[in-house]
Amino acid sequence: MDATLSNFSEQVARARATGRPLVVRGGGTRLFYGSPLPPEDSFDWLDMSGYSGVVHYEPTELVLTARAGTPLAEIETLLASRGQMLAFEPPRFGPADTFGGCVATGLSGPRRMASGPLSDFVLGCRLLNADGKVLHFGGEVMKNVAGYDVSRLLAGSLGALGPLLEISIKVAPRPRCEATCMLDLDEQSALAACLDWRAKPIPVSATAWMTDPNGAGGRLSVRLSGNESAVRDGMSAIGGERLAEADAGAFWRNLRDQTHDAFRARPLWRVTLPAGAPPLAQGTLLDEWGGSLRWLDGATDAAALRARVRAMGGFACLYRRDGIPDEVPTFDPLAPALLEIHQRLKREFDPDAIFNRGRTYPEF
Amino acid sequence: MDALPAVNEHRGGTPDLAAFMDQVRRDVPAHCILTGADQTRAYECDGLPLYRELPRLVFLPENEAQVVAVLKACRDHRVPVVPRGAGTGLSGGAMPHAEGAVVSLAKLNRILRLDPRRCTAVVGPGVRNLAISEAAAAYGLYYAPDPSSQIACSIGGNVAENAGGVHCLKYGQTVHNVLRVRVVTIDGEIVELGSEAPDAPGLNLLQAFIGSEGMLGLATEVTVRLIPRPRSARVVMASFPSVELAGEAVTRIIADGIIPAGLELMDRRAVNMVEPFVHADYDLDAEAILLCESDGTPEEVAEEIVRVEALMREVGATRLQVSASEEERLKFWAGRKNAFPAAGRISPDFYCMDGTIPRRHLGAVLGEIADMERQFGMRCSNVFHAGDGNLHPLILYDANRPGEVERAEAFGAAILELCIRMGGTITGEHGVGIEKINQMCAQFTREELDAFSAVKRAFDPHGLLNPLKVIPTLARCAEHGKMHVHRGEMPFPDLPRF
Numbered sequence A: 001m002d003a004t005l006s007n008f009s010e011q012v013a014r015a016r017a018t019g020r021p022l023v024v025r026g027g028g029t030r031l032f033y034g035s036p037l038p039p040e041d042s043f044d045w046l047d048m049s050g051y052s053g054v055v056h057y058e059p060t061e062l063v064l065t066a067r068a069g070t071p072l073a074e075i076e077t078l079l080a081s082r083g084q085m086l087a088f089e090p091p092r093f094g095p096a097d098t099f100g101g102c103v104a105t106g107l108s109g110p111r112r113m114a115s116g117p118l119s120d121f122v123l124g125c126r127l128l129n130a131d132g133k134v135l136h137f138g139g140e141v142m143k144n145v146a147g148y149d150v151s152r153l154l155a156g157s158l159g160a161l162g163p164l165l166e167i168s169i170k171v172a173p174r175p176r177c178e179a180t181c182m183l184d185l186d187e188q189s190a191l192a193a194c195l196d197w198r199a200k201p202i203p204v205s206a207t208a209w210m211t212d213p214n215g216a217g218g219r220l221s222v223r224l225s226g227n228e229s230a231v232r233d234g235m236s237a238i239g240g241e242r243l244a245e246a247d248a249g250a251f252w253r254n255l256r257d258q259t260h261d262a263f264r265a266r267p268l269w270r271v272t273l274p275a276g277a278p279p280l281a282q283g284t285l286l287d288e289w290g291g292s293l294r295w296l297d298g299a300t301d302a303a304a305l306r307a308r309v310r311a312m313g314g315f316a317c318l319y320r321r322d323g324i325p326d327e328v329p330t331f332d333p334l335a336p337a338l339l340e341i342h343q344r345l346k347r348e349f350d351p352d353a354i355f356n357r358g359r360t361y362p363e364f
Numbered sequence B: 001m002d003a004l005p006a007v008n009e010h011r012g013g014t015p016d017l018a019a020f021m022d023q024v025r026r027d028v029p030a031h032c033i034l035t036g037a038d039q040t041r042a043y044e045c046d047g048l049p050l051y052r053e054l055p056r057l058v059f060l061p062e063n064e065a066q067v068v069a070v071l072k073a074c075r076d077h078r079v080p081v082v083p084r085g086a087g088t089g090l091s092g093g094a095m096p097h098a099e100g101a102v103v104s105l106a107k108l109n110r111i112l113r114l115d116p117r118r119c120t121a122v123v124g125p126g127v128r129n130l131a132i133s134e135a136a137a138a139y140g141l142y143y144a145p146d147p148s149s150q151i152a153c154s155i156g157g158n159v160a161e162n163a164g165g166v167h168c169l170k171y172g173q174t175v176h177n178v179l180r181v182r183v184v185t186i187d188g189e190i191v192e193l194g195s196e197a198p199d200a201p202g203l204n205l206l207q208a209f210i211g212s213e214g215m216l217g218l219a220t221e222v223t224v225r226l227i228p229r230p231r232s233a234r235v236v237m238a239s240f241p242s243v244e245l246a247g248e249a250v251t252r253i254i255a256d257g258i259i260p261a262g263l264e265l266m267d268r269r270a271v272n273m274v275e276p277f278v279h280a281d282y283d284l285d286a287e288a289i290l291l292c293e294s295d296g297t298p299e300e301v302a303e304e305i306v307r308v309e310a311l312m313r314e315v316g317a318t319r320l321q322v323s324a325s326e327e328e329r330l331k332f333w334a335g336r337k338n339a340f341p342a343a344g345r346i347s348p349d350f351y352c353m354d355g356t357i358p359r360r361h362l363g364a365v366l367g368e369i370a371d372m373e374r375q376f377g378m379r380c381s382n383v384f385h386a387g388d389g390n391l392h393p394l395i396l397y398d399a400n401r402p403g404e405v406e407r408a409e410a411f412g413a414a415i416l417e418l419c420i421r422m423g424g425t426i427t428g429e430h431g432v433g434i435e436k437i438n439q440m441c442a443q444f445t446r447e448e449l450d451a452f453s454a455v456k457r458a459f460d461p462h463g464l465l466n467p468l469k470v471i472p473t474l475a476r477c478a479e480h481g482k483m484h485v486h487r488g489e490m491p492f493p494d495l496p497r498f
């Protein structure tokens, strides 16, 4: 076993022996996400940042395998050099951001509405289990149904079942052409327009609706991606004013990396809803994914917001909790039968609850 | 994981079926229960008749409440239970348990809701795959995963196997197209996995359930994503003087940034097998035929086809044909889609394998399979989802000749182990079921198999759901004499990786 790996195993053994839990960290850039960290002196870090490097990249088979500590930026640069990308456009939280953190948090960016979520792209992984052993699930091939899909189970698991050591991910070619149109629309009309395009073969790859700083109804930005003629046809179907390429690039980059002003609000709620859900009224800063993702200003009463969103078939996550007491849960509560399965999984994979205890739900 | 028994499976001996039946009959009407062998015979196997077992009982519930009642009774009386959809599975996943019950979801076959604006359909598990696209057609929408069995197989079975089809390179498998599954657990609890809203909180149980082969719960409702039907689609059919060159063409197409709607390869033997059956004008002299479909706007398709043709020519395609009409497109596909029935015509029996390999090893793998044909004294033709490396060797044999069944199985096992050695997997879309259970010992370490058991226990603590499938016991692996074949080691460690 590699020295770094045996070091991890020793840390796991020690944690189990002493009962002092571990919190897994990559670059530390995503620790804000999830339930609040336990008091600083109550746990040890399991630091993955040193376990780094692209293990294998096969552009013509659309697969890349890298260790958890690999900087996300390194992967993106490598992919770009071959005209490829991570199709789900994960947010990038600065140079320290790691691939493992990206997969463990499972956050997808603007293109998710067209490409599918991060977990759709996970093909395989290595997991360090509670016995300090390295387990390998899935692989580097596109289609693989041998055994349960543990790799996808771990995507977005926030380390609850153990640390990801290595992940194989499906990559995608960059679109040949992209263009962004802007339309002046209030929220209701913007949501209706997005729903309308959804059922048509128009290559919409991102949408963003925001209130207009000038106080008018609001502005919808729509990105189209694909081959030249498809984008051209899409633009004439959608209409609006075309945004200059450099401005469009900067605009979507800011949304993707959550550096846009809309992400400054504290606390910040991340609400997801079924397609076609009406405006939430108060507090909406930004709608993405054709209206399925809404970013909300935190002035709202948490319980009331949750109840409203639940009634609409959606979920409300307290994304940036600054100022909200720890008692307010980060994620919506799970139904009892579902929680029971989660608890059993946790006990099976991590019997002494040493990995990221309470980072998703206080019960595990 | 360590303190618990490594494998959970039903070991309770013969359950008390009389008491069990008393309980079930309270909630399930008599016409939904089959008992005698004359009635249950039809359920003794799925699409892989090599594995058969007569079930004690078959239930055909008509609603979810009856599913709940049956499962609760199974739990209370420790009766093993095997879910079943349309029975087209190719790995013996729906093969019954000798001491247990089969629950067929075939009667839950209603499309409950089709929402053309939101592009979703909520369907019962017994709805046939194709029926969804047929219902959505009026709105210009369809359900993308299209297994060749789509006229017959059920969406519940598709979820359980994570079924794919010839269009899954671009549009994904079942796991990419299902938003939500409603599941009844062995305890009779109803849980909702996933949601129409993105990013449901908690662990990603939806995608872990998809492909779990009926071992974690029974799907009673499935919400699928529908997508707009592309305005046009055309296929390029190309002949190549070798399978390696056809594989090279695939590599070039993908390197060029094209993700075709379909990308399928047939070797010479497969082409010669299907042509007399479908009359698709296939080139009988080619060593390999590649079918490459483009879809989108007519202009988009035209542009992509020009690029694909140029790339194929560069690599050495000897004959190129582009479908000029929808009728011709379907004709080009007919051979590929009918490879199984064609095999059934030229050979008394055939055995379809389902390994996946990294595509760069295609030439080597087909070469080794050709050697195995000599070694096992049997013919094998190959159809290949070339875009994603999923290989379907069809082993032709005659079950009436002594020893041929065993030889065909040994040939199949050798192919699967070759796939593992090449860094691939023993199953791309048909599942492990009972068929590939020995090869699980070769693909996974004991600790990895234990982790699968751990997932199984979390859903099914008594090990009653589809027992003895997918996860081999320690004893089985020891008896099979196979240990892990080291996927970790790349087949050609000295070659540069990128």
Ligand SMILES: Cc1cc2nc3c(=O)[nH]c(=O)nc-3n(C[C@H](O)[C@H](O)[C@H](O)COP(=O)(O)OP(=O)(O)OC[C@H]3O[C@@H](n4cnc5c(N)ncnc54)[C@H](O)[C@@H]3O)c2cc1C
Pocket: B046, B047, B082, B083, B084, B085, B086, B087, B088, B089, B090, B092, B093, B094, B105, B125, B146, B147, B148, B149, B152, B153, B154, B155, B156, B157, B158, B159, B160, B161, B162, B163, B164, B165, B166, B213, B214, B215, B217, B218, B219, B220, B340, B429, B430, B466
């Ligand atoms: C001619 C032919 C061509 C085929 N082509 C393809 C192909 O192109 N791609 C592909 O992927 N497969 C293909 N298959 C395999 C097969 O059709 C698929 O695996 C299909 O998904 C099985 O569906 P089914 O309804 O027949 O399930 P069954 O065979 O009845 O069951 C399959 C498994 O699912 C479980 N199950 C069924 N329903 C449920 C439920 N509601 N809840 C929980 N578990 C359930 C069963 O226990 C079993 O383990 C083909 C088969 C044939 C015969």
